[in-house]
Amino acid sequence: MSDAELPIGPDPSLLLVDDDEVFLNRLARAMEKRGFVPTRALSVAEARVALAQRAPAYAVVDLRLEDGNGLDIVEALREARTDARIVVLTGYGAIATAVAAVKMGATDYLSKPADAEEITRALLSRGETLPPPPEMPMSADRVRWEHIQRVYEQCDRNVSETARRLHMHRRTLQRILAKRSPR
Structure with missing residues (x-):
């Protein structure tokens, strides 16, 4: 629908x-x-x-x-x-x-x-049923990337602070941020 x-x-x-x-x-x-x-x-x-x-x-x-x-x-x-x-x-x-x-x-x-x-x-949507799934949902990689980008922006683009809040190693986060967004 x-x-x-x-x-x-x-x-x-x-x-x-x-x-x-x-x-x-x-x-x-x-x-x-x-x-x-x-x-x-x-x-x-x-x-x-x-x-x-x-x-x-x-x-x-x-x-x-x-x-x-x-x-x-x-x-x-x-x-x-x-x-x-x-x-x-x-x-x-x-x-x-x-x-x-x-x-x-x-x-x-x-x-x-x-x-x-x-x-x-x-x-x-009405009733007890869930709405139908989106035609083209974001991939899990894209959702992860979007979340990381959001936290990065909220931390004023501070890699160390973002890594701390995401419980990630700073170098790992730097590698993720250096890549293009997944589709």
């Missing part, structure tokens, strides 16, 4: 919460093309303001934000609108956080980098 075949419903309002402004803007444009009406928030504080103005039918919330935890937004949205469809995104996928997100009211939980097609499927 393609994105075009999934019904959005009568209320296309969508709250996007992520502290990565470039990703947030790209995702907002992609979701507009799919028929949603997105509102952007770069922080928990901005998301709370947006929720106070209008509780959206759909939300995509990053788990870790600079000023707090995305689960706070999930909880606030669930209180404001019980029928909201909420997808939690994270760069640090772990079973414990996925369970916590679903218990707090998230509809689904996706690891970054997730594309607009995956997010749309997760937002619009």
Whole structure:
């Protein structure tokens, strides 16, 4: 089933919460093309303001934000609108956080980098069944490389600090960073 075949419903309002402004803007444009009406928030504080103005039918919330935890937004949205469809995104996928997100009211939980097609499927899927797998999922090597790049950027491109946080040998990390991204 393609994105075009999934019904959005009568209320296309969508709250996007992520502290990565470039990703947030790209995702907002992609979701507009799919028929949603997105509102952007770069922080928990901005998301709370947006929720106070209008509780959206759909939300995509990053788990870790600079000023707090995305689960706070999930909880606030669930209180404001019980029928909201909420997808939690994270760069640090772990079973414990996925369970916590679903218990707090998230509809689904996706690891970054997730594309607009995956997010749309997760937002619009109904019932107890999982959405179908993506047509061209990223390889395990690509997911690993993306995670390493994200942590490297968060450490201000400091190889030693990145290696310490990833529990890797610094020279191993340097070799990985010197290579091109896998497909």
